[in-house]
Amino acid sequence: MSFSTFVTDKAGLQKMYEAIISKHETYAPVEKFGKYDYKKVSSLKECDPDSPIAETMSVKPLFFPRSSKIMKYEATSAGTSILETDQDPLTAQRVVLGVKHCDARGLQVLEAVNKWDYIDSDFLKRRENTVIFSARCDKAGTHCFCTSLDYDLENLDALDIAVVNGAEGKIYLQTRTERGETFLKEKLEKSTMYNVQSTNDESEMKKQYVAFAASFRLKMDYKDINEKMAKRFDSPAFEEASRNCVSCNTCAFICPTCHCFKISDEKIKDTGVRYKSYDSCNNVYFTLEAGGHNPRPAKYRRWRQRSMHKFVYYKERFGVNLCVGCGHCAISCPVNISIFDVVNHIASTPVGS
């Protein structure tokens, strides 16, 4: 299937967005207390698809909710029975506007683990039924390093339709997947494609990317990091680097790729509801066993687990880094620790010292 490129302007794009919102279930970044989170919207006024990356939460909770009900059960002296299981929440197609490229890549990375071993059909179905409109950044944030990682940001196919700003107020729309192509060509009525023309000229998109790529403060050689981190499991640098961490877990909760969860029961008398909710390997209880033993009692071990999982273990198993370089952990960290600085520091220490 061939993919296509369209050109429009701000008014044209807004009209198209409004048409999408009125016809489809649409999610977009909604501001509250200066922070944007993806919520269901009923008009374009409520949301801002061009929300600043530093203040936007990940889109991950739309696919892997912060807390989801697994089942309702009854446990009496007569025995245990399941009253209801969680019905698949998504059957109709939905649209998400303004997803950052790094964030969309996070979903692609997560597909690997959700397809492996146990197949998480909910996650996969949600992704399959969602059309993602991206918003490519024009300038890198303070903690961004997405261009340094193992994916082609320019032609990223983790999203369905890329929205790129060109010169003189022109906006380019490029389909990247079959889902995006069908959505733009068939699902959208022609009348809503106001001022949207097909084009073959992609030179301005290239120019935008070159300017964007030049604006990065942080650059990383991820192959070097993968290799060096793998050899530094016993490095004392982990202890040093983790000393000022307060184990608040925020980094894991807002990360577009962290996917650890816990199971908890909310039980009143005989009936209960079982939830699957986010958890973090930085949490001291995360590895606590029923017998009381904790294999990761020290903070540096939990820190090591998180950074090694991002740059070594996931890479070994699935061939991709579990870090997408969005910088959200560094932005949200109350003590300004940046995973970029930490892994670079650890990789730079001599082996076995």
Added chain:
Amino acid sequence: MDYSKQIQDIAAKLFADGKIDVFVGYRMNGFDDNQIPVVITDPKEVSTLVFTEKSVFNLSNYLKADHTRNKRAGLVVKGCDSRSLNLLLTESQVKRDRLYIIGIACEGVVDDKGQKMQNCIECIVPDAVVYDEMLGNPQGRKDYIVNADIKALAEKGLVERREYFEEIFENCIRCNACRHSCPLCYCAKCCIDQETASLYNGSNTASSAFHALMTWSLHLAGRCVDCRNCEKACPSHLPLHLLHKQNEKVIFENFQNHLAGVEEGERGAFYKYSLKDPDDFIM
């Protein structure tokens, strides 16, 4: 307000005299003017220490961590930080003779945008209340003010107030960063983490977030020193100070102008008994 040089000298001397094992301070993050708290064990790193109006994070939080708990530690405290440190001392969480405290007569710190923080504008105790050495010119105690947010809250009815907080907590993602970054939350097992208490289950439902945050704020009532570590940690930028400031006001008015951690050896409002305590309500 720049005491970097003085702090470096003091820390270097402490290490040289063998008085401390670790020093907790701030260093620059290396690319902009923001700072990172740092726990130093190597005297060579002393030269990286700084202290300016960007030194925001309350360092007494680090005293509950393993690498400082049973060691002799030096640290820098502003007015609010010293109040929480005072409470940690009173509640037997740290030993005074293991600490060397550099107190700051604080002129207020600024947020990421360079604006003076709201709690600094309303600060009652700018000078450190517990210290071995004081830097800067002490300004003395200021008057207690009830800010506009809390006044507005008082005008709301109970139902309205509940709805207002429910709306705020809607964006809570239950990461518990507020609790972990709070210097006064040191319980080995927090009630919010109990598997058996269904009220505070681990799920991220709205009711669970409401109960968890309300319980948390009540456990800090009469102890919160308004350092705003929790707000700095919150990834959703929730105005958590509303909870604490409201509690502070109720306690100030009802418990003989009690302010947490201001007097040495004074316990939190709910941890001491006085015949003057009001008994016409149950909190």
